[in-house]
Amino acid sequence: MKQYETVIGLEVHVELSTKTKIFCGCSTEFGAAPNTHTCPVCTGMPGSLPVLNRQVVEYALAAGLAMNCQVNQRCKFDRKNYFYPDNPQNYQISQLYSPICHDGWVEIPSGEGKKRIRIHEIHMEEDAGKLIHDEWEDCSLVDYNRSGVPLIEIVTEPDLRSAQEVIDFLDTLRTTIRYLGVSDCRLQEGSMRADVNLSVREAGSSLFGTRTEMKNLNSFKAIAHAIEGERDRQIELLEEGKPVIQETRRWDDNKESSYAMRSKEDAKDYRYFPDPDLPPVVISDSWIEAVRLRQPALRGERAARYPRQYGISEEDAWTITESRNLADIFEETAKLCGSGKKAANWIIGETLRLVKEREADPDQVRFTPAHLAALIQAAEEGTVNNRTAKEIFEKIFDEDVEPMEYISANDLATVADSSVLEEAADRVIQANPGSVEEYLGGKEKVMGFFLGQIMKEMKGKADPKAAQKIVKQKLEERKKS
Numbered sequence: 001m002k003q004y005e006t007v008i009g010l011e012v013h014v015e016l017s018t019k020t021k022i023f024c025g026c027s028t029e030f031g032a033a034p035n036t037h038t039c040p041v042c043t044g045m046p047g048s049l050p051v052l053n054r055q056v057v058e059y060a061l062a063a064g065l066a067m068n069c070q071v072n073q074r075c076k077f078d079r080k081n082y083f084y085p086d087n088p089q090n091y092q093i094s095q096l097y098s099p100i101c102h103d104g105w106v107e108i109p110s111g112e113g114k115k116r117i118r119i120h121e122i123h124m125e126e127d128a129g130k131l132i133h134d135e136w137e138d139c140s141l142v143d144y145n146r147s148g149v150p151l152i153e154i155v156t157e158p159d160l161r162s163a164q165e166v167i168d169f170l171d172t173l174r175t176t177i178r179y180l181g182v183s184d185c186r187l188q189e190g191s192m193r194a195d196v197n198l199s200v201r202e203a204g205s206s207l208f209g210t211r212t213e214m215k216n217l218n219s220f221k222a223i224a225h226a227i228e229g230e231r232d233r234q235i236e237l238l239e240e241g242k243p244v245i246q247e248t249r250r251w252d253d254n255k256e257s258s259y260a261m262r263s264k265e266d267a268k269d270y271r272y273f274p275d276p277d278l279p280p281v282v283i284s285d286s287w288i289e290a291v292r293l294r295q296p297a298l299r300g301e302r303a304a305r306y307p308r309q310y311g312i313s314e315e316d317a318w319t320i321t322e323s324r325n326l327a328d329i330f331e332e333t334a335k336l337c338g339s340g341k342k343a344a345n346w347i348i349g350e351t352l353r354l355v356k357e358r359e360a361d362p363d364q365v366r367f368t369p370a371h372l373a374a375l376i377q378a379a380e381e382g383t384v385n386n387r388t389a390k391e392i393f394e395k396i397f398d399e400d401v402e403p404m405e406y407i408s409a410n411d412l413a414t415v416a417d418s419s420v421l422e423e424a425a426d427r428v429i430q431a432n433p434g435s436v437e438e439y440l441g442g443k444e445k446v447m448g449f450f451l452g453q454i455m456k457e458m459k460g461k462a463d464p465k466a467a468q469k470i471v472k473q474k475l476e477e478r479k480k481s
């Protein structure tokens with residue numbers, strides 16, 4: 001068989017986190033009762049007029065700048081005409097002739113080095129409503145709450161070559177957009193949706209093959225499966241001497257196969273024309289500069305800085321920066337407790353463990369960095385032992401308690417008072433003559449057992465170092481006698 005190369009370009013839709021829709025004041029909130037967030041504009045009533053939401057332009061600009069794009073300082077909206085019940089105007093307001101951003105790039109990890117994926121354009125548009133097919137009642141219902149929710153569509157050049165590169169690209173894109181606060185980019189909930197354009201060609205060829213477009217991909221796993229399945233399907237066709245037909249296909253992740261949805265439509269099929277209801281958007285130099293100044297430090301920049309600034313490993317820096325929220329908490333905690341390493345340990349260890357256990361989103365973790373810093377200090381000074389510190393942290397994670405107040409309210413401070421420890425040690429030694437024998441016979445490992453028993457006696461509050469010292473002393477005395 002001949003060698004083939006896979007060529008992939010993506011069209012990624014991202015729902016913007018604005019409070020209101022793109023052309024009216026309706027709320028964008030997810031999960032409301034059907035058709036409660038609607039008005040004459042977003043249900044396409046005759047005579048209603050769209051008014052552009054300024055925040056949409058700001059978010060599109062922020063995304064474009066983060067992706068190294070050129071800005072079209074006089075961009076326009078166009079009507080994309082088609083009939084479908086989820087589209088009450090019978091057209092979608094989008095941008096074809098002059099999108100807000102164009103000609104950028106995003107760097108993805110690739111083997112040892114990095115690879116640039118070129119961004120063809122980013123344009124603004126409105127989302128459609130949602131059709132709900134009720135099989136029980138044998139009818140279809142429509143919910144217009146999503147109609148008019150702002151989107152940006154990010155179109156790449158056909159620079160991707162494998163499923164892995166596509167996933168790396170989407171992952172980088174998602175992290176960047178989340179850092180900007182422009183969208184939460186949840187594939188499952190549809191706030192990020194990727195269409196995959198794919199063709200194959202003989203290795204070494206400089207011409208592109210005919211591509212198909214795949215829709216309905218709502219997880220990274222489905223995207224990887226779809227890419228592999230479609231590549232194999234196209235190669236098989238070519239090997240049999242049959243042509244690949246340019247069409248839109250729908251991937252069914254349960255059946256692990258795709259089927260043709262419709263022949264690929266062209267821009268001309270949509271009879272695009274400039275929207276007469278919306279004036280051009282004029283973007284001044286000072287507006288761009290203002291957005292640029294507000295850009296946060298992105299993941300790559302922070303991950304590169306942390307090892308120098310906080311003395312942590314590159315790997316740990318990469319883990320912490322996956323979520324901007326965690327990175328922010330980390331930086332603040334490190335500053336307050338004076339140790340980047342300790343702050344990193346608590347973020348990577350306990351925080352991420354609880355995130356996983358609670359199936360939480362790291363961006364939604366809400367505890368006060370000062371509380372973690374105080375806990376780190378308390379553990380450092382021996383006010384609480386490690387095990388208790390972890391229990392207190394769980395309370396900080398869930399309820400954001402102030403650790404010092406919590407320690408005194410629940411009487412959790414360790415006891416280093418030697419008379420109390422001595423009494424406990426005596427009781428334990430008394431009660432376990434067998435283990436004492438073993439120790440005296442040279443089996444030093446039973447020390448762990450003694451410590452455990454003392455902890456139990458003192459309800460976990462013994463200062464382990466002090467306790468160990470005391471038991472050892474007592475046992476050694478017995479050796480001598």
Ligand code: ADP
Pocket residue numbers: 007008009010011155156157158159197198199208209210211265266267
């Ligand atoms: P259309 O206008 O038909 O939607 P575009 O030129 O806008 O086509 O391209 C849409 C997407 O398809 C882009 O992401 C682009 O990178 C990708 N693409 C274009 N040609 C190919 C090809 N031969 N193989 C794979 N992807 C392609």
Ligand code: ZN
Pocket residue numbers: 021024025026037038039040041042043148
């Ligand atoms: Zn509305």
Ligand code: MG
Pocket residue numbers: none
């Ligand atoms: Mg296109």
